[in-house]
Amino acid sequence: MPDGWVTVAVKERVEALMIQGLLAAAGLPVRLLGEPLGNIYGLNIGPLGLVQVQVPAGAAGQARDILAARFRGEAAHDR
Numbered sequence: 001m002p003d004g005w006v007t008v009a010v011k012e013r014v015e016a017l018m019i020q021g022l023l024a025a026a027g028l029p030v031r032l033l034g035e036p037l038g039n040i041y042g043l044n045i046g047p048l049g050l051v052q053v054q055v056p057a058g059a060a061g062q063a064r065d066i067l068a069a070r071f072r073g074e075a076a077h078d079r
Helices: 013-025 036-040 057-072
Strands: 005-012 031-034 050-056
Touching: 005 013, 005 057, 013 031, 013 050, 013 057, 050 057
Parallel strands: none
Antiparallel strands: 005 050, 031 050
């Protein structure tokens, strides 16, 4: 990605916000990119409701590890 950020997840807005909090709690910088029309019209499902969760390229591996552990049911501190 030209600006040094990579997408580690694409989710509906509520789940993207939870992932943002999880990664931020681990000390990773996180940004969310979504379709602005989804917010304007209150569409939180389907293509207009999808949000990209991005981290700096250098943190992508750590972010993916955190997400994999979380969705396997492990807490990051249990590893």
